[in-house]
Amino acid sequence: MCLVIERDLVEDVLAHAMRTGAEFAELYGEDKRSTSLALDDGRVEQVTSGRDRGVGIRVIRGATTGYAHTADLTAAGLRAAAEAAASAAGHADGGRHVVALTPAARHVVNTVVTAPDEVPTSRKVELLRRVDHAARSAGAEIVQVAAGYGDSRKQVLVANSDGVFVDDDQVRVLMRISAIASGDAGMQTGFQSMGHTVGWEAFDRVDVEALAREAAEQAIRKLRARPAPSGALPVVIKHGTGGVLFHEACGHGLEADHVAKGASVYAGKVGELVASPLVTLVDDGTLAGEWGTLGIDDEGHPTQRNVLIQDGVLTGYMWDHVRARAEGRPLTGNGRRQSYMHLPMVRMTNTFVLDGPDDPDDIVAATDHGVYIAKLGGGSVNTANGDFVFGMTEAYLIEGGRITEPLRDGNLIGNGPQVLRDIDMLGNDFAMGNPGTCGKDGQGVPVGDGQPTLRVASMTVGGTAS
Amino acid sequence: MSELLTIADRVVAQARPGEQVEAFVSRGGETEVRVYQGEVEHVVSAQSEGIGIRVIRDGRTGFAYAGALTDDAVADVLAAARENVGFGEPDEWAGLAEPDGVPVTEQVLWSDELAAVAADDKIDLAMQLERLTAACDPRVRVDEANYADAYGEAAVVTTTGIRQHGRENGCYVSVSTLADDGDETQSGFGFSVGRHTGELDLERAAREAAERATRLLGATKPTSRRLTVVLDPFVTAQFLGIISSTLNGESVVKGRSIFRDRLGEAVAAPTFTLVDDPTDARAYTATDVDGDGLAARRNVLVDGGVLQRFVHSSYSARRAGTASTGNALRGGFRGTPGVGCHALQLQPGTRSQAELVAGVDDGVLIQSVSGIHSGVNPISGDFSTGAAGLLISGGELGGPVREFTIASTLQRMLLDVVEVGGDVEWLPMRAAGVSLVIRDVTMSGS
Known part of the structure; x- marks a missing residue:
């Protein structure tokens, strides 16, 4: 691998970091190479290649964490960063420390067949041209198409004073397609994306031209959209598109940092019924190829499958090193960071709801008047009171148990604990959703989500039609 | 002369006939202090530097960057940007900016005073903010109180005659609050920004954070x-x-x-x-x-x-x-x-x-x-x-x-x-x- 830091040197740097009386020191190293191509307005405007390489050092003393990072990977550079982190964590008489690292076997969760950096750039250009052509061929209404291709390879090394010494090789490929259609009532947008933690073979498995057509057709269908309703209505969410609902309605509230500070409506609720008994919610960083999948989290702990809600009952929270250590809990593989320049914290990986008993068609048929959401946008949550929003970017009215007219974009708002209880139908058609980026405290990390088709008995739809 | 301008000049000097080249070189850092219940929760001290190079030839654009400024890294970035040019599609409007004669309005964007603030004083500001906020109202808890500052220096040089260099710094404090009433919890926030710490209004940030949370109770x-x-x-x-x-x-x-x-x-x-x-x-x-x-x-x-x-x-x-x-x-x-x-x-x-x-x-x-x-x-x-x-x-x-x-x-x-x-x-x-x-x-x- 490109990121080679000898074990002896890592041991020396960690021991150096602990000289001021720290209880814990950690080194996180990263070497990331990325390529991105941007197509817009009918041409590949730019090809970008980038490299970020560096080390972050974390030192914990008492309740205080010190963090520093450097792109200078020489022994002197690493020692200087260790001193900066130790100094940030505060001083005490610590004496001498010895750190002995035990190399662990790599935790392999993904298989890469063709490394994207070995694929000629011309093939990536050609892929984007096909996407552009497919989207524009969907109809004369399509007036603009933008598409982005990206791949990255991040080689990671994590070592800490508890003896952890592990590495990981994280490969990603991503495609994003947006189309604009124009009609008598103005412009409308369509968007599709795919992202996987595998190699170039992802594009053999997914038909990107079909994805492009779908983005274009979504924009065209929305040209005849009418204003969304305003007020509380039953909402049916299509499978593989509504995972963000759970990410916002309860995922963030189950992160141990929010819980520890009493800033979550789910604090102190383990063992209680917090959702409809239909709901079993899982966070799993080991799902092969998914966007939130990692071999190890960014604290060097292997990812795992964590059941957060079982049949409606809250079974546990997600933890990182700091919170787990403070409360004597086992780690769950949820300590993540955006890059070596960032402090890790509790984050989700792939968060999803397991299948329920209902036929998805029956869910729509059982709804007399409501909204069917075929594609969701992003969302956000206030973990303290549980209020959350998410956007709908493709939605339809349900009238008399049938999906009818398309609706214009808008937000929905609900209260997490209430919405979880109000899930009254859950389909048997589970699917993972699109690649997402979860933002928290200024850091973005890749996450996945998924769910079967489901119905919430009542949510507030933020449109303008009475 | 700025070291960053020197690096950028050196890159642009390597432009070949028919090439437009732009080098953007920057260096910066930030400190972030978070306190919780009278103790420092974390101190992050971050420095970074890097270069982005744009090459345009025959209407095609290539770009590359690296988070390092060593000679090898810079040479790699220029080579990668040149290689990427071959894959972009011709754009008749592609091109770098040319000087347009509009004079630069000089701004005071740098404070020596801020650059000299000691680490302990930064921690004190966050501690003070936490105390002030908690004192506003008995129903208010502080979720986090932060002090942060950042500085940056950048140079941009092009073959078309652009050559600029500048630096700036600034700081802010922010506080997140929780207000409780029985089972109900509402949240609020407050902040204050400044070119140096003397401009920070901690009292106002505290008051607003407390008020935003408490006035939503019920x-x-x-x-x-x-x-x-x-x-x-x-x-x-x-x-x-x-x-x-x-x-x-x-x-x-x-x-x-x-x-x-x-x-x-x-x-x-x-x-x-x-x-x-x-x-x-x-x-x-x-x-x-x-x-x-x-x-x-x-x-x-x-x-x-x-x-x-x-x-x-x-x-x-x-x-x-x-x-x-x-x-x-x-x-x-x-x-x-x-x-x-x-x-x-x-x-x-x-x-x-x-x-x-x-x-x-x-x-x-x-x-x-x-x-x-x-x-x-x-x-x-x-x-x-x-x-x-x-x-x-x-x-x-x-x-x-x-x-x-x-x-x-x-x-x-x-x-x-x-x-x-x-x-x-x-x-x-x-x-x-x-x-x-x-x-x-x-x-x-x-």
């Missing part, structure tokens, strides 16, 4: 109806951020702006005058040069409701057949410049927020919005966000409300502006805040 879900909204300055600034994306010259030339055919027409109420002025030193995002290396300048975008101009970088201007307005925006060395507003401000009115509220019969004062990026579509114009605030009835502030949305379209909201307040607030955003009254907005609740 909030109910309102009934759906159409009413008038009074946007708090912080919310108006977010609204202006969305409006600015519709005035972006690149969106205009690529057909993505709802206002692309409306220059010279009335797109807003006569009381609405919107200016982008990075030369106003009061703006947090004031700057002397743009991402292309041209002078940043004052541009009137909407005057008395009439659309006057779009903002352009050198690239979008060339495509539009006009001149750059000095609005190239660069996010750092990892990318090429885009187009955007630097420092928006609405021409303020004369009345206070209380006076504006007094003139509203049935309305809601919007304290915060959520989902502004998920429920607003600047291409179709649809606007819908989650919100929390206080009802207004007969000119008086009433009970708190939450878990509702406000919705309209961007086109209608601009025309439905009733009044701009006189209470300008300079925020750590690309737009200044001011209270804004908009009529006929749909509130969706129960």
